[in-house]
Amino acid sequence: MRTAAPRPPTARREGRKALDLDSPATARSTPERRCLACGRRAPKADLARFVAAPAGNGRALARDDGGRLPGRGLYVCRARACFERAVARRSFRRAARLEDGELAIDPALGAALDDDEQV
Numbered sequence: 001m002r003t004a005a006p007r008p009p010t011a012r013r014e015g016r017k018a019l020d021l022d023s024p025a026t027a028r029s030t031p032e033r034r035c036l037a038c039g040r041r042a043p044k045a046d047l048a049r050f051v052a053a054p055a056g057n058g059r060a061l062a063r064d065d066g067g068r069l070p071g072r073g074l075y076v077c078r079a080r081a082c083f084e085r086a087v088a089r090r091s092f093r094r095a096a097r098l099e100d101g102e103l104a105i106d107p108a109l110g111a112a113l114d115d116d117e118q119v
Contacts, residue, residue, distance in 0.1 A: 030043045030044070030045075031043070031044045032044065033047050033073070033075040034075065035047060035075060035076050035077045035082055035086075036074060036075065036076050036082075036086040036091035036092065036095055037076055037077065037081075037082035037083070037085035037086040037089070037091060038077060038082055038085070040077060042077070044075070046077075046078070047075040047076060047077060047078065048063065048065070048075070048076050048077070048078050048083075048113060049063070049064045049065065049067055049073045049074070049075055050062065050063055050064060050073075050074040050075075050076065050092065050109070051064045051069040051070070051071045051072070051073060051074065052071055052072070052074070052092070052096040052098060052103055053069060053071065055104065058101070058102045058103065058104060059096070059098060059102055059103050059104070060103070060104040060105075060106070061074075061092055061103060061104065061105045061106065061109060063109055063112070071096075072095065072096055072097070074091075074092055074095050074096060076113075078113050078114045079113060079114065080110050080111065080113045080114075082113075083109065083110035083113055084110055087105055087107075087110070092105060
């Protein structure tokens with residue numbers, strides 16, 4: 001019978017470095033999203049999330065502050081002007097990947113956004 005010679009230590013087994021959790025490479029970053037209207041990048045928590053939720057024959061725009069509704073998240077700054085600009089430019093329909101008549105948008109959704117936020 002042949003006996004196996006002991007293998008020499010490899011860098012993979014013995015040279016492993018401990019992770020430095022304080023370094024910028026391993027630090028967690030906050031997720032960022034882009035506003036559909038103005039294009040500003042901001043932390044996800046600073047933007048209002050909307051979803052094209054199923055309703056009746058088509059889909060309706062619904063606000064989803066908790067981030068729990070299924071579907072593509074559509075993010076807009078928490079300013080009424082950004083919401084209105086996204087509606088005027090049909091950004092919600094485009095971002096949700098829907099045809100022109102498939103998404104019903106209630107203007108009252110924009111009234112609920114903060115007006116005092118700077119864009």
